[in-house]
Amino acid sequence: MNSPNTQHVAAQLRHFTHEETIALVCDFWSDLDQTQQTRLLKMIEQGPRPLAAEAMGLGDPKDLLDDIRLLRDAIAHDHYVEYGAGYDPEYGDYRGFGDDGWIDEMDDLFAATSSFFRAGKWRAVVKAYLALFAIFELNQDGFHFTRPNPAAALHTDLDEMKRNLFIAIGRGDPDPASKAIETSGKVRYYGNDQYALLEAWQDRAELATALEKALIAAARRAIDQRPDGFLPHTSDLLREFYRRYRGLPDYESLCRKVGRRQGWPYQDLVSRYCE
Amino acid sequence: MLTWTDDGLSKLPAKSGYRPMLVEAHGQALLRLKRPREAFEELRALFRNHMTPSVYLLLREAAQSIGRWEKLYPSLVMDMHEHVAMVDWEMGYLDEDVHAAELMGFAHLVESDWQKALEWALNAELPTGWHDANLLKVVATGLLRMGLASRGKGKTGKQPDEALTQALNNAPDIIRKYGDLLESAAHRSPARSLLNSAVKLYERMVEQEIGGRDRDHYARAGAHCRVIRAIRRWQGREAAFDRYYQGLLVTHSRRPALEDELRRAIEKSR
Numbered sequence: 387m388n389s390p391n392t393q394h395v396a397a398q399l400r401h402f403t404h405e406e407t408i409a410l411v412c413d414f415w416s417d418l419d420q421t422q423q424t425r426l427l428k429m430i431e432q433g434p435r436p437l438a439a440e441a442m443g444l445g446d447p448k449d450l451l452d453d454i455r456l457l458r459d460a461i462a463h464d465h466y467v468e469y470g471a472g473y474d475p476e477y478g479d480y481r482g483f484g485d486d487g488w489i490d491e492m493d494d495l496f497a498a499t500s501s502f503f504r505a506g507k508w509r510a511v512v513k514a515y516l517a518l519f520a521i522f523e524l525n526q527d528g529f530h531f532t533r534p535n536p537a538a539a540l541h542t543d544l545d546e547m548k549r550n551l552f553i554a555i556g557r558g559d560p561d562p563a564s565k566a567i568e569t570s571g572k573v574r575y576y577g578n579d580q581y582a583l584l585e586a587w588q589d590r591a592e593l594a595t596a597l598e599k600a601l602i603a604a605a606r607r608a609i610d611q612r613p614d615g616f617l618p619h620t621s622d623l624l625r626e627f628y629r630r631y632r633g634l635p636d637y638e639s640l641c642r643k644v645g646r647r648q649g650w651p652y653q654d655l656v657s658r659y660c661e
Numbered sequence: 662m663l664t665w666t667d668d669g670l671s672k673l674p675a676k677s678g679y680r681p682m683l684v685e686a687h688g689q690a691l692l693r694l695k696r697p698r699e700a701f702e703e704l705r706a707l708f709r710n711h712m713t714p715s716v717y718l719l720l721r722e723a724a725q726s727i728g729r730w731e732k733l734y735p736s737l738v739m740d741m742h743e744h745v746a747m748v749d750w751e752m753g754y755l756d757e758d759v760h761a762a763e764l765m766g767f768a769h770l771v772e773s774d775w776q777k778a779l780e781w782a783l784n785a786e787l788p789t790g791w792h793d794a795n796l797l798k799v800v801a802t803g804l805l806r807m808g809l810a811s812r813g814k815g816k817t818g819k820q821p822d823e824a825l826t827q828a829l830n831n832a833p834d835i836i837r838k839y840g841d842l843l844e845s846a847a848h849r850s851p852a853r854s855l856l857n858s859a860v861k862l863y864e865r866m867v868e869q870e871i872g873g874r875d876r877d878h879y880a881r882a883g884a885h886c887r888v889i890r891a892i893r894r895w896q897g898r899e900a901a902f903d904r905y906y907q908g909l910l911v912t913h914s915r916r917p918a919l920e921d922e923l924r925r926a927i928e929k930s931r
Contacts, residue, residue, distance in 0.1 A: 611677040638665070645669060649679035652669035656686040659662040 883926025
């Protein structure tokens, strides 16, 4: 948008609400001939431009992945931990001391990835989100961060990022259910929502069905049946899936399929009967 | 439900931790189907190894409906007492051990036997369990709930103040879940005695927290003091609290951090 005319149009459009902009486009559309309509339709179907990424000079997804890798390497090599590590009574925990700059950088990279998400670049988005979440895993390797809980230090809504990631997997992966389950196990403790996968796929019946099938298949393996113990993530997801979306007859069917090996389906069925 | 509990019990491994829950649900279903004798037998056997409030209350209901509660109650108390006595509290214990002790205090309260509950809480000398497991707190908040109900808003129109409401809202799980039963039991006991007993237990909790010798413990001691003051206000006995509070300050005059926390809790809040 460099010409004076386009700058003028952009300046005017800034005063429009979202609904007014949609109405304007629809009015404009109805006055176009068929060829022009087809051209505009193609542009719309391509999705919005990844403006946040472009503004950072990351218009190409490959550049984004390179930047994520550079940040990861910098953190791993303690570029930000300048003064060693130790106990911080303010946090009641150990952490590295130094430059907090990695927080803004990660926030920016999540924002850039999300702009590619809105642009519908599903495969690139999955790679980028996974690479970003994997940075947090460096915390298991030592004090590479200046905060005890790096995920909590970000300003980014990590639950929203996880939902975006699962939507992208649902649209871009050849075996979305398996990939999503594996990914959910890796990212569940970042942010607050351990069940972001269920949130992300709740309106996609075909994905939800595939997910349920894959989770039931995983639940055919026997688990340690301690009611207060930790469930494997696949069992935990299946349990939450049934809590949210399934009724009594479904629970009865689930008991027949995996009740003996999992235990908890009987507990949940009986609780449902008691409600 | 009977079909499914039977199904689960026939299929789950012998060591499955979900079995007791299914036995309990089975007993509950029998009760609802007016088969209390069978429910009684199952729940009685379950309670020996699974001393939870929900099993206890179902068993109580089954026993009452077949006229066997008077005889059963002392033997259940004995079971719980034996369980607690068997634990070597210094060597190590489980949460369920503390919960068994709490249940015994709660059981006494439900039967309006508040003196025994008080005696048990003061003399059992159990350590504090994980989470909110704490015998003193169970009996203290149970007595508080009973005391307020015994002279409740129906009679006087009086509403608990913020400190009392908070104490009840933060009561241990067993009191929050089954407190209604205590309110029914409260009407057979004098409010004054119930609340005086609650104060005794809160005073014991203050002592315990002071023994913790750090700011966090002192702050909790202050919070308990606020509840004591609120109870005394409810009773119209504020002078009794003033004497207790001044006594605390004098006794612990060499602990400025404690004094600071107590003043923060009492004098900076009304």
